[in-house]
Amino acid sequence: MKEEDAGPPNRELYALLNISPEASDEEIRKAYRQWAQIYHPDKYQELHMKDIATENFQRICEAYEILSDVNKRQIYDIYGMEGLTSGLELGPKLNKVEELKEELERLRKKKEQEKISAHFRPSGTILANMSLPHLLKGDGIMRGMAMTSEVQSQISKNNAIAIGGNLAVNGNSGGGAASAVFRHQISPAASVEFMAAAGLRALVGVQTSRQLSSHSTATMGLAISLRDGSLNLSNSWTRQLTETANGNIQLAVGPESSIAVGWQKKEEKMSAAGEVKFGTSSFGASAHYTHRFSSKSHGRIVGKVGSTTLELEVGGGRKISNFSTVRVLYSIGIQGIFWKFELHRGGQKLIIPILLSRHLNPVFATGAFILPTSLYFVLKKFVFKPYYLKRGKQKALENVEKTSAKVQEARAAAEKAQKLLQNVANRKRNRQLETNGLIITRALYGNRTALSRNDESRETQHELTSQVLDVTVPLNFLISESGQLKLHEGVKKSGIMGFCDPCPGEPKQLHVEYTYRGGRYQVVVDDYEELLIPQESHII
Numbered sequence: 001m002k003e004e005d006a007g008p009p010n011r012e013l014y015a016l017l018n019i020s021p022e023a024s025d026e027e028i029r030k031a032y033r034q035w036a037q038i039y040h041p042d043k044y045q046e047l048h049m050k051d052i053a054t055e056n057f058q059r060i061c062e063a064y065e066i067l068s069d070v071n072k073r074q075i076y077d078i079y080g081m082e083g084l085t086s087g088l089e090l091g092p093k094l095n096k097v098e099e100l101k102e103e104l105e106r107l108r109k110k111k112e113q114e115k116i117s118a119h120f121r122p123s124g125t126i127l128a129n130m131s132l133p134h135l136l137k138g139d140g141i142m143r144g145m146a147m148t149s150e151v152q153s154q155i156s157k158n159n160a161i162a163i164g165g166n167l168a169v170n171g172n173s174g175g176g177a178a179s180a181v182f183r184h185q186i187s188p189a190a191s192v193e194f195m196a197a198a199g200l201r202a203l204v205g206v207q208t209s210r211q212l213s214s215h216s217t218a219t220m221g222l223a224i225s226l227r228d229g230s231l232n233l234s235n236s237w238t239r240q241l242t243e244t245a246n247g248n249i250q251l252a253v254g255p256e257s258s259i260a261v262g263w264q265k266k267e268e269k270m271s272a273a274g275e276v277k278f279g280t281s282s283f284g285a286s287a288h289y290t291h292r293f294s295s296k297s298h299g300r301i302v303g304k305v306g307s308t309t310l311e312l313e314v315g316g317g318r319k320i321s322n323f324s325t326v327r328v329l330y331s332i333g334i335q336g337i338f339w340k341f342e343l344h345r346g347g348q349k350l351i352i353p354i355l356l357s358r359h360l361n362p363v364f365a366t367g368a369f370i371l372p373t374s375l376y377f378v379l380k381k382f383v384f385k386p387y388y389l390k391r392g393k394q395k396a397l398e399n400v401e402k403t404s405a406k407v408q409e410a411r412a413a414a415e416k417a418q419k420l421l422q423n424v425a426n427r428k429r430n431r432q433l434e435t436n437g438l439i440i441t442r443a444l445y446g447n448r449t450a451l452s453r454n455d456e457s458r459e460t461q462h463e464l465t466s467q468v469l470d471v472t473v474p475l476n477f478l479i480s481e482s483g484q485l486k487l488h489e490g491v492k493k494s495g496i497m498g499f500c501d502p503c504p505g506e507p508k509q510l511h512v513e514y515t516y517r518g519g520r521y522q523v524v525v526d527d528y529e530e531l532l533i534p535q536e537s538h539i540i
Contacts, residue, residue, distance in 0.1 A: 013063040013076065015495025018478055020488040021077070025068065032064040035497065038420055038477075052416040056497065123347030124149035129170075131355040143355070144170035158185040175200045195223075202226035207234075215240040230255050256280065268292070282307040295319070300329070310334045314369075316376075317342070328376065330369050332360070337368050396506075400466065403504045410500035411469065418473045418498045425477040437483040438534050442513040443472045445493060447503040451511050451524070467503045474498030475512065489530035514538075 014021050017031040037043075039057040044050045066072045066084065075084055127146040135141040150164030160183045167176040177199030185191045189211040196204045205223030212218055216239040223232040232254035240246045245265040252258045260277040274287040284306030292298045302313040311333030319325045327342040336358040343350040356368050400407075432439050444451060446468030474497060479485050487493060493510055494501035501508070508527045514534065515521065521538040525531045 011491045012495040013067055014488070015491045015493065015499075016059060016063045016497060017067070018487070018496055019067075021490060023067075028064065028067050032060065032068075035060045038424060044420075049420070053420055055413075056417050056420065060497075121152045121347060122150070123152070125349040125351065127351045127353075129353055129355075133355065133358065144168070159183065177201055198226075203232075205232075232256075277306075284309060300327070304333070313340075315340070328372060330372065332365055332369075336360075337365055339368070339372065399505055400503075407466075407500075407502060407504065411502065414469065414498055414500035421473055421477040421498055425473045428479055429476050432479065432483060435483070436517055438479055438485065438514060438516050440472050440475045440479070440485070440512060440514045442511075443470070443475045444468050444511045445471045445499060445502070446508055448507045448509045448526075450503075451509050467506070469500060469502045471496075471499055471510070483534075485531065485533050487525075487531040490528055493527055 011021060014023070017028065017035060019027055019031045023031075036057065039053045039060055041050050041054045041057055044053050066076050072084060125146075125148045128142070129144040129146075130141045131143045132141070134143060146166065146168040148164065148166040150162055152160060152162040154160045162181040162183070163179070165176065165178040168174055177197055179195065179197040181193055181195045183191060183193045191209050193207045193209075194205075195207070203223050203225050205221060207219060207221035209217060209219040216237065218238075219234075219236045221232075221234040223234075224230075225232070232252065234250070234252045236248060236250040238246060238248040241263075242265075244267050245263065247264075248262045250258075250260040250262070256279065258277055258279040260275055262273065262275040264273040265271065270289070270291045272287070272289045274285070276285045277283065284304070286302070286304045288300065288302040290298055290300045296319040297316065298318075299316040300314070302311075304311040304313075311331060313329050313331040315327060315329030317325050317327030324343070324345040327340075327344070329338075329340040329342070331338040331340060331353075337356045337360070339354045339356060341352045341354070357364055429439055431437075450467040475485060477498070478487075478496075487496070487510075493499055494508070509524055510527070510531065511522075511524050512531070512533065513520070513522050516534040520540045521534060522540050523531070523533060523535075523538040
C-alpha cells in the first residue's frame, strides 16, 4: 500500500538528534552532547548493555559528524546519505564551499536534464459508436469509429514538440489528419507555438501566449488553410477570478467566426464549468458539475443546449487502480437515449457510446436510467466492495510478511535503545511529578488506521501490537528542563532514538496521552507534523 503521508527526504539524522532541519551549529552540538552522555559505551559495565550503547553511540557520532560539517550537511540535505557515499565525497577537488556549491549546481542541472529527456507523454482516444436499433434490424451494432493519438516530448528546457493524428470512419466514409506542434518558451511569461496539419484540415499557423499579470493570460493565433487559402484569427483571454475559479473569453474570426465566454471552478471535492458560444449561424451553451465522493469515486452531470443540441447526461466513475478509472454515463436528448462507457488509463481513453433508442419514450427512458443504476448499487454492495476490502487486507498482509524480518530487527533495535533511555526518563518523570509538571502517561506510534481503532476500543490492543510501537519512554526522556516536549515539523518520527517504523509503506500517526498541572490531555499528530506540548487545546 502506498504511503499517503510522504514528507521531505533526507531528514533521518535530524530525527536521530531530535533537532530541526534549520538547527544552528550550537543546537547541533548541544543535542550531540545530550545523546552522547546517554549512549557513551564507557558508562556501562555489562557486556550486552555496552554493545547496545556502542551501536547507538556510533549512529549519534555519524549524525554529528555530518551535520556539524557545513559541506557534508549541504550534500546530505540535497542528496541524502547516497550523496555522501558517491562521487560527491569531499576531496582535493571539493575543498571549498564555493566549489561544492558549483558542483551541486552542476549535478542539479544534470538531474534536471535527465528528467527533461525522460519527459515523454503519449495520449490517445478511441471512440467506438454503437447502435442497438441497428443491431435489432440486422445491420450490425457498429456505426463508426474514431481514433486520435498524440505524443508530446520536452526536447529541452524551453522547447517541446507534439506530433499527433486522427482517423474517423462513419458508415462508408472516413478521413484522417496528421499534425505537428513546436512550442518554445521565450521567457517565464511568454511562449510561441508553430503548428502544421495535413489531411482533411490542412493548415499552417502560429500562436503566441503571454502572461499579462499574475492573474491573467492572453493568447493570439493565426492559421492559414492550405485547401482554400482562408485565414483564421483567434484570440483568448483568461483571468483568475478567485483561488479556485477562472474565466475566459475566446474570439475567432474567419469562415467560422464565433465568440465564447467560459468559466471554470475546481476545488478538492468538486469541479464545475460552463460556456456560452455564439457563431455566425448557430449558438450553444454547456455546463458540467462533478462531485468527488471519495478519493476513488465521483458523480457527474452535464447539460448542453444549442441550435442543434439538447442533451442531459448523468453518471459517475470509480478509480480501479492508480492509473485507471471507469465511468458509466446515461444521456438523453434530441439525438436519442444513450449509455456511455469510458475507460481512462494514464493518457489513454476508450469511449463507447451505445444508442439505445432514437425515440424519447418516457417509460423506456426511465427504465434505461433505473436499470444500470440499480445494477451498479447491487454490484457495489455485494461484489465490488467485498472484493476491494478483501484485496486491501491481502495486500496489507503481504506487506507485513514482506517486511516482517526488517520490522522485527528495527523493533528490537528500538527496544534496546529505549533500555538505555529508561533511567534518565524515570529521573525526568520523577522531577516532573514533584512539580506537577508534564508527564507522558502513554504514547503509541504506528499505523494510522490501527491507532484509530485503538482509540475506539481498548480491547483491541492485542491485535495492534504488530503495527504500533510504545514510545512512552523516549518521549519522557525528550521532555526539556522547562517541562516541554517538542518534535519538529518535516522530520519523520520513526528516525527518533527509541522509535522505529512498525509498518513500512503505511500512513502513520503518533498518539500521546499526558498529564499536566493535574489535568489529563490527549493529542494525535501525523508523521511529519510538529508536536508541541503541553497545550490547553489538548485537554480531555
